Amino acid sequence: MSAFTDALVRAAQGSAGISTGDPEHLHRASWAEVHVVARRAAVRLRDRGLRPGAAVAVLAGAPAAVAPVAQAVWLAGGSVTMLHQPTPRTDIARFAEETGTVLRVIRASLVVLGEPFESYLPMVRAAGADAVTVTELLAAGDDPAGAGSDGAVPVEVDESSPALLQLTSGSTATPKAVQITHGNLWANVVSMCAAAGLTEADTMVSWLPLFHDMGMVGFLTLPMCRGIETVAVTPRDFLADPLSWPRLISRTRGTATAAPNFAFALTARVLARAQEELDLSTMRFALNGAEPIDVDAVAAFSEAGARFGLPDTAVVCAYGMAEATLGVAFHPRGTPVQVDTVSARELEEDRRAVPAGADPDAPVRRFPLLGPPLDGIELSVRAEDGTALGEREVGVLHLRGDSITERYLTVDGPRPTRGDDDWLDTGDLGYLVDGQVVVCGRVKDVIIMGGRNLYPTDIEKVAASVEGVRAGNAVAVRWTAPGGRESFAVAVESRDAGDAGAAERIAAQVRSAVTAAMGVRPAAVQVLPPGSLPKTPSGKLRRTAAAKLIGPAG
Structure with a gap:
């Protein structure tokens, strides 16, 4: 089996697990218990006709449901696509049409629906897709060992087999999925664990949506295949009460977490006026990523958390993207955030990141240093004509390495993610400082x-x-x-x-x-x-x- 599938099986032999549900009333299941349910569901998937390499789409909000369903698909040899979830503002007719397009793009052989979306079953079947509810798929029954009509699970797959089809951000009318193989996924998991220092002694805390790569790869797939204790609630829990995030960290002695920049800014405000007792001293790796990082928001979060024991080295600014599976660069753990302050004029007019001078009235731009590329990833800064640029010269970031994916799935069929030279053009503008990555923005913007x-x-x-x-x-x-x-x-x-x-x-x-x-x-x-x-x-x-x-x- 692939290294990733083998890791899922080995992680089930440990004592770690996942706690989910209401932030105030968590329910825990060990990864071993998740694995038993997943093996049984994998047999059912094979008995339904799921074949190695086939795509399974999942529309479910609860981590307690997604964890065994995703693992079941992988044990059965399929790939997982987490569908974007409708909101109260969503036009359901339009959502049904766009979801149907996504299912055709990924050639889904099955859709698995979990609460609060099980009522969408008739809609999905009306679109011509085979569908099953999480309740049906995970129901207790016989054969937990994995012997089914098509043989035992896990199913043998190689490193080039698709594991995740990650829908990218953008217009849902023209969906695009990044095909992440078992090899890509395992390479990135290993390099992220090394950079973050994640081990079985950690406790990861997350409220991130599982249809986003940071939530699905970083805070469900990674701990599930590495045997790391995890606490996972939903975005709705965080947005209803932003203080629930630091409260969870305090109560569960969390050591690792992550969020987009806006969440750090929002939480800084509620922490600054919080009156309850919190202990954030255990937090050592709070990753800030997924959008341009505002160094002022980072500083405000660190300052507000300091009176609750948050270490000044806890926040880790990062760079990542679905085409790299997830992580590209992490600021070195255990060190305070570093900010590069550069001349706005030089940046805007000459595309050079020149350190700001002594003139206090001269306009400047401030960017966080995002650390060196993760192990196994190469990064090159290039001019528009493809010429490699030097230190502090601003250009387009290009990537290559084992975790860099090879293929997009689009409405017009598959197309490569990489150029003829095997490098991925990220579309991001940035530069290097002493080997550390700085991102300025998107070329198209x-x-x-x-x-x-x-x-x-x-x-x-x-x-x-x-x-x-x-x-x-x-x-x-x-x-x-x-x-x-x-x-x-x-x-x-x-x-x-x-x-x-x-x-x-x-x-x-x-x-x-x-x-x-x-x-x-x-x-x-x-x-x-x-x-x-x-x-x-x-x-x-x-x-x-x-x-x-x-x-x-x-």
């Missing part, structure tokens, strides 16, 4: 004005600082001003959007703040009601779609 390269995240941070703008809900996009001149526009969300006077005040203050900070004036500013800005299922802003919401220049 950069706004070019007067020879300057403006990064939307810089503009968005300024806009979000205006009173009345919802935190994390500002977007800057490329914009064509009257006469064809290239410019940019800004859209922000505010609870005062319905008040014409308040909206006008907010727009004027955003325009003034951005102009003062960036030295250029936005061509348009739009104030929108909460929930208006389009985002990917993982919470990232969809800038191209947001541009359609912005009115005329002014």
Whole structure:
């Protein structure tokens, strides 16, 4: 069997397990118990006709359900695709249509539905897909040892067999899945454990969605195949009570966790005014990733957590992407976050990250150092013509290595992720400092004005600082001003959007703040009601779609 499948079997021989459910009333199952249920379900999958390499789509919200279902699929030789979940705002008819497209893209042989989505069973079958509920698949029964009509499990697969088909962020109307093989997955798990120092002595704590790679790979698959104790709740639990995250860490003596940047910013605010007793002294690896990292949010989180014993070395800034399975670079554990402060003028005009000088009035940009590439990953910074760039020269990041995937599945069929030279063009702009990676932004999002390269995240941070703008809900996009001149526009969300006077005040203050900070004036500013800005299922802003919401220049 593959090294990954073998690791799943070996991890079931230890004493570690997973605790799930209501954050205040967790229920624990050992990985051994999960494995017994998974083996029985794997036999049922084989008896239903699942063949090695076949794709199984999973729509379930509870980690307690996803863990045995995913392991069952792997033991039966199939691949897992975690479907994006609908929200209360989702148009169900559109969701059904888009999910049907995803199922065709991955050529799903089966869909497994868990709570709260088991009622979607008729909808999925109406789309022509075979479907089963988690309840049916995991029901108690005979044959836990794994002897079925098609033979024993685990099924023999090689390292090139698909293990995960990870849906990427972007438009759900044109879905794309990254095909992650057993070899890719195991290589990244091993390198991430080495960089994070993760062992069987750790306790991992997560509320991350399992349809996102950081949740599914980093905080379910990794501990399940390495035999690490895990506490897993849902995003809904965190959003209902952000303090539940540090509370879980305190109660379970958590040592490792992760979240996107917005969660660190939000939790910093609730920690700063928390009155209860918490102990965060055990936390040694709190990974911040999945979106541009705001060093001010990191500092605020560390400062707020300090009075509860959070070590100043706990937060680890990281870089990752689905095409690398998950992790690309982690800031060295056990060291404080390092910030590179560079000249904004040199960065924007010359694409060079020159350390800021002594002039306190000169504009600067601050980026966290994200550490060296993980073991087994090579990283190259290249110019537009493919030329390799040197230290502190800004270009497009390219990757290669054992955890870098080879194939996308798209509506137009499979296509390679790598170029003819075997390198992956990430589409991210960045540079290297003493071998450590720095990410500036996405190539497609950069706004070019007067020879300057403006990064939307810089503009968005300024806009979000205006009173009345919802935190994390500002977007800057490329914009064509009257006469064809290239410019940019800004859209922000505010609870005062319905008040014409308040909206006008907010727009004027955003325009003034951005102009003062960036030295250029936005061509348009739009104030929108909460929930208006389009985002990917993982919470990232969809800038191209947001541009359609912005009115005329002014």
